[in-house]
Amino acid sequence: MGKVIVVTSGKGGVGKTTSSAALGAALARNGEKVVVVDFDVGLRNLDLVMGAERRVVYDLVNVIQGEAKLTQALIRDKRLETLYLLPASQTRDKDNLTAEGVEKVIGALKQAFDWVICDSPAGIERGATLAMRHADVAIVVTNPEVSSVRDSDRIIGLLDSKTLKAESGERMEKHLLLTRYDPLRAERGDMLKVDDVLEILSIPLLGIVPESMDVLRASNVGSPVTLADERSAPAVAYFEAARRLRGEALPVAVPGEKRGFFGKFFGRKAA
C-alpha cells in the first residue's frame, strides 16, 4: 500500500508544483513507483513543469466521471520509467471533483504506487480540501515571508481538522518545506529566518530549498529540477528532503550557515 502525500500551502506561487515534481522525480529515481497527481483543475501546470504537456489525452476529471480508465489517463515520464503523472483538466472547473470520485482514484493509485503525491491548488476551497482529504502525510510549502507563513498556518489548521486522518482522531503527519530561501537576505535581517518560521508554525522541517535560477531554468525546459541538474543547490535540497520522507534522520543544513547545523535534526521541533 502506497503512501499518500499532499503538497499544499494556501498561498499561490510558493512552489507547490515545482516541489511536487522535484520530490516525485527524486523518489522515483530510486526505483520506487511514484505518481504525481495535479489537483489544480482548471489551471493545470504540473504537466508543463514535468514536460508532458503535449502528451495529455485524458485527465483526473475524465477518470472521476468515468469517461476514461485510470490507466488511460496516467502518463509515464520519458526520463524515469517509475514516475507517472495524472494531469488535471484544463477546460473544466473544480466542481467536477467529487469526494467519492477522488476517494476512488486515490484508493486505486495507492494499490499500484509506492508514493501518491497530490499537488494541491492554492486557496482553501474545494480543490485544496479534496487534495488533502486522503493524505497520510502533508508537506506544507512555505516562503519566508509574512503572507505565506500566515496562509500556511491556516492550512495546518485545515490539515488538523478536515482530513480523514484528523476526523478519525489520528494525528496528521505534517512537514515544513521552506522554499525560495535567500541566505543573504536572511543574514541581512530582511527575511524571516528558518528558526523564526519553525517557531511560528511549529511543525518539523523537511528541507530548505534556496532561491535559485536553476528552478526557473528547469521549468523552462519542462524538467523537474531534480532531473534537470541534480547537482544544483535546489536539486540537492529536494533529494535530501526525499530521503527524509523515506524516514532517514538526515540533518537539515541551513543555507549560508557554515557551522552549527548538525544540531538541526529533522523532527527536532515536532509539534
Add this chain to the structure above:
Amino acid sequence: MNLLRLFSRSQSAPAARERLQVLLAHERASVGDSDLVTKLRDEILRAISKHMQVDDEKVSVRMERGAKVSTLAVDIEIPFDAGKKAA
C-alpha cells in the same frame, strides 16, 4: 547615498516575526478553540484600558510559542498624566 541608506536601514525580519506571532495567536484562537495566551492578552489590555487611555503605539505585546511553554510579554508605556482618564 544608496550605501548610506543600506546601512542606516533597520532590519525588517524581526518586525515580520513579531507581527506574525501576535496575528496568528489571534487567528488560531478565533478559528479553533480558544487560546489561553490570547485570552490573557485581551483581558490584560482591557483591564488596563479601564484605568488609562492605552495608546496603541505605546503598547507592545510579544508572544513566544513553544511546544511545552509559551510566554507572553506585555510592555505598556504609562505617561505621567495616565490617571486623568480614569477620573
